[in-house]
Amino acid sequence: MMRKSLVLPVVAGLLAPVLVACGGSDGSSGDGEAIVVGTTDQFTATEESPAPLDPAFAYDTGSWNILRQSLQTLMHVPRGGGAPVPEAASSCRFSDNQNESYRCELRDGLKFAGGADITSEDVKFSIERVIDINSEAGAVGLLKNIDTIETPSDTEVIFHLKTPDATFPYKLSTPVAGIVDPESYEGKTLRDGFGVNGSGPYKFDAEVKDGKIVKAVFTKNDSYKGDLKLRNSKVELRSYPDAAAMGKALDSGEIDVMARTMAPGQIEEMTAKPKDSVELTEMPGLEIRYLAFDTDEPVGKEKAVRQAVASLVDRGQIASEVYGATAEPLYSLIPATITAHTNSFFNKYGEPNRAEAAKFLEDAGVETPVKFTMHYTTDHYGEATAKEFEMLKEQLNSSGLFQVDTKGAVWSKFRPAQTRGEYTVYGMGWFPDFPDPDNYIAPFLDEDNFLNAPYANPKVIKELIPQSRSEAERSAAASAFSEMQDIVAEDVPVLPLWQGKQYVAAADDISGVEWALNPSGELLLWELGTGSAV
Template sequence: MNRKTLVLPAVLGLFTPVLVACGGAGGGDRASHAITVGTTDSFATTKESPAPLDPAYAYDAGSWNLLRQTLQTLMTLPRGGGEPVPEAAEECGFTDTGNERYACTLRDGLKFAGGEAVTATDVKYSIDRVLGIKAASGVASLLNTVDTVETQGYKKVIFHLKTPDATFPFKLATPVAGIVHPEKYPRDRLRNGFEIDGSGPYTLKAETANGAVTKAVFTKNDTYKGQHTPKNSKIELRPFADAAAMGAALDAGEVDLMTRTMSPEQIKKLSSGADEDIKLVETPGLEIRYLGFNTNAPVVREKAVRQAMAQVVDRGELTSTVYGEGADPLYSLVPATLTGHSSAFFNKYGAPSTEKARGILRKAGVTTPVKLTLHYTTDHYGSTTEKEFEVLKKQLNASGLFEVDIKGAEWVEFRADELDGKYAVYGLGWFPDFPDADNFLAPFLDKGNFLALPYVNSAIRDDLIPQSRREADRLRASDSIEEIQNIVADDVPVLPLWQGRQYVAARDDIQGVEWALDSSSNLQLWELSRGVSD
């Protein structure tokens, strides 16, 4: 049959699977083989990043996707999105009216993959360890509302929070709250390398070369008890240098499925139905891309420079030129599909205008052209990132107000230099920890933020973020969330660019593809199985 792209619903909680019957290759002894998944994510140990798979350090989508398969968390997001549900816990909930005391009771019979019992003490150890190590990656900031963790017996854990935090159940569903084996993870230092010891759906064995993972083999953990039901016994995740190599492997049958990051050209080709043996699934995505600013750097310390850049950048041209239908212009840090979103940057700056930008700079007494370098990572978000930065450079230079160069670096070097404040302007992406507006604001603007931004706004940190977290009804938090977006549009510590859609391509005997990624780009490998083509 002629292959068509499957587009899945965007409404969380109404995420209905689309089943497809397909002709094509299949059968034989493939049914007994591990399902092989391709990715352009890379996993490497370096001097700057010696512990890429330690939940007390890991804070990128690729590493988290390995941890989600192997470490169990108290809560998890349900298959089709929505409010978190118990995972390692049998029940969890706030026990007060102020959202400051959260209690969980563990399931009976929980065990680490090695057979040792999982207890409340292990949960406390895992959370206390993250907060104690407080790694430079900034991942501990997700748990910064935790004051103390208390245990009652071997099954009950009580979290006492410093301030109300209605988003706390979402945070307990992220890998930073993964339950680790206390004998395998030192209390006061990171665990280097690629080993993971948890109680999740799978165990992991990483094959490596020159300090990098060449294959991650996930084997079903028979001791696992939780919310998920693995539909396969083994998955192999294979990193590729780029989307072209990954696509070639899919075409050759060397991998069964490929995920992020596919190129716009691949998406266009597969959408056309050119290959009847491969199906393409489009699902709602919450990935965003943005420019970050080191507001202490002399070249962008003046707010007017950042505002002028916001006034010049043409998001429509950027997305259509580089990403086609795979991305949409974004005018806020909060994606358009989340409660609380407002198009704050469009409201303030309107359409791109060199004249308005010139007026902003002239009023502030800034001499033009402003010379600066835009930094980007060459290997973390796919091969189109360079093209994206070429377009940004062209737009800014065409205004005559800026003299821009661009410079790329591999992710490990790029991330370390960004955290060290070596870049004045840099490009990054964000795959949310959980689908709530708070997770597109606090990680950038709160104390101990992911970017190590020197920018501080006391109204945001001391009033607006705490106010929004008091509201269990997230619609009622919208006023605070929208005010934060307005402040960001005025001060421009970050400049949002676009919001992405996400795609999965798979050979047509692979089932569960429509569930392989959730809206936050989290891999759900337990959903995949090998079926028989019609």
Template sequence: MNRKTLVLPAVVGLLAPVLAACGGTDSGSGGGDAIVVGTTDRFSATKDAPAPLDPAYSYDVGTWNILRQTVQTLMIQPKGDGDPVPEAAESCGFTDSGNERYACTLRSGLKFSNGDAITAEDVKFSIDRARAIKADSGVFALLSTIDTVETQGDDKVIFHLKTADATFPFKLSTPVAGIVNPDDYDKGKLREGFSVDGSGPYTLSAETEGDEMTRAVFTKNPNYKGTLDVKNDKVEILSFTDADAMGAALDGGDIDVMTRTMSPEQIDALSDAAADNDEDLVEVAGLEIRYLAFNTSAPVVKSKAVRQAMAQLIDRSELVSEVYGTQAEPLYSLVPATVTGHSNSFFNTYGDPSADKAKELLEEADVSTPVKLTLNYTTDHYGTATKQEFEQLQKQLNDSGLFDVSIEGAAWDTFIPAERKGEYAVYGMGWFPDFPDADNFLAPFLDKDNFLKSPYSNDEITDTLIPESRREADRLSAAANLTAIQDIVAEDVPIIPLWQGKQYVASRDDITGTAYVLNSSATLQLWELARGVSG
């Protein structure tokens, strides 16, 4: 079979209120053996994070991709991107002109995987539970605009919002809004371990070693009723320690599909391989970003001048060229270039990298040089290239003579608790959006209860610009407020955006559906996979 590299454009259009009816389907089966998908995501239940798969806690792309297969939401993002559409709901929409009252009618006949009927009270329980638990992951903030949840009969749920929120349909498509059975989930505490019960397209059986889930087995849910056409009977996600081991498994036929995170070298090799190779590479438009975040209360970076000097020195083009090649692009704002509302605020503020300008910033603030600090990064969550990336950042900052930078890596299950406790002054993170709207690249970092637990706060952003931007269903109309937020970030530098990346899926050539197995938000859509004929 000839190699095919398929590029899907990102579709990040206007957000409009949704009030539509969608019929369900249950037509797919696929048959045959389980399709095995490899990932380098690690799934751990630790003392600091004992409930990784509870929708009220989970807030990273890996665990969300487990939940999206198993826990149903009222709304869902369509496979080709665009505005969310009803899923567990038959219809949803704003019922007022101010985008402050949102009503959903449930699809008839909904059941949990155990056969229990789903009612509006179950939806209310699930949403209210996540809001009340307020897990330290910060995921509850996605529901922060909700004031009260009302039910009418068994099939109608009404959300009364504190303020206008045109992005609310998107938020109802995220796992934190997943519908769970009150018989399986305690109202006041998280569900520990790797058990998940919902009404999604699959049920989950977890295989574990110690405190890690090594294999997630998804079996088609016979009680599922929604909009998804499930094209297979069983899919497994197998967790690997690194990209090389995952690649070897694909080469050996032990897995059928390889997803995040492949190394740049693997992607290049798959792109350049001979046409008679039995593996295919698919390039998918992505909205992943990487950035440096600051604990702005830490003494070494408390001075804004230090953060501004770093922003003035970092050469994104060189960073991308040296580490990621054509697989990423420099990013000059938290909002990616393909998303409505993007502005190149950091380039507009700092221009090209300049040691002289950085020196002036530090001298004006009376900061002694070289500034000694540590850049912290995770060794196992964003791929093997992360270490190279931080070595490049270290070199750029130290070559200026203005900084004395060391770098330190830690495994994700160590890194995240330390970050949330404020132990790092400067640290590297990635962001896979909850939904493809500029609001989701700004509010999670800058709003109250932000998921980084950042001490940085700007009243104009939190009290005026974010609320005003959410009033606009036409996202082009929100651009002025969104640009103002990005300009403030470039001036205050609580975060330095670095690059935005593409997504890749590799598969054996008898696997179909890989063009849609990932959307632009890095959501795995395992129901799209099936076995075809190799050749």
């Protein structure tokens, strides 16, 4: 019978460890058949997105979930959360009091999966390569604070930062800082296609059809030396067009685990009508969804328009009627489960209020109805996205103040168009790169931001973000984060909508499920096994 388990770690700036019962078996799948995991993430190579798995280009949760298995980083966030710990490194530390110089010593015997030894020069090459390529679509912003990289010996690497940054160890734990084999990657050119060559816990191979990965195969890398403990020798990640197809694959035994992203209706049905031999696991999530505005575009640049939208959106209706128990209204970019969260949008706008929205527009002399199109991706965040945007359209249009259309596009077209600034208003989701409030602020408001957005607040960029990063004790940065959240609520360059929970359904002979998808949406496939978890 299906059992619903609940795993709720405490999130306070950093993720605190989770307690879980341990069984007597080591849970290893040994050399048996692969554990098969289903996903609705799509992995597509196109002319606009030619290098979906190059760490200099990739910046979506699905692609990073492939890279995390196959590339090694100097640091990683440990099981259950907390401060980063060494992975490819044997030790890392700030060597000054200003958090501007960070030194790492590599583990002995590190090798790429192809057999070549790894030295500090390979680390330097990998990270400088991302900075040199400087892809607009990528996560280069996480590394832009690096001034120089020094390699005094084959095993030591020193990062000299432009400004103090207490979050830098987290950034070294993300796939953009993955160590790649220089024999397979050029220094200033993206690697097209689906090849990945690194030193992670698994070797990676892709089964591709019509320019899409249909099956990602991860086989234990016997050369791997690092902090991660593998509980299996092989995992297959299979991509499905939607949650319904993925659910059928679980029912038929084609897959063992149904991961990202289950549909709200599936979760409700599996809770109400348990299935034999299937366990549904609910886990906390750090995912947020939001609307973003192009503040250079004629409609989007008018603050009164953005404030009027903020006055009309009914988050509670979206959460309850579209996502049910899987989502909660969100009134800040920083979710409620992260230290430094404030309800800045609720404090300013309160409940949906047409009169207030009309006053914003009238005071600014904006002619109504205001016309624009809201864009969303049809295949990246789950099938409920379309329903969400129809509800948003109805909420705005029913006020008589707006005349809004919606338009969807597949992610491989949506993301490049969004990056180029082709959309006035658009919907996005965000899983944090690392669980710190900085990663809900800087990617949207800093220079070289993730959205490639034109909005720039000098106080945020020049004063508040640097101030927050200078605090090694992260709780001491709360006042800076509080002020930045209030600025976002006032200017509305982005409009937070809701934050979500996560669910995984798995055959009941699969263990480690509660560890295999962390609150940041990261798949940690090495945690899966058969038998009891340890």
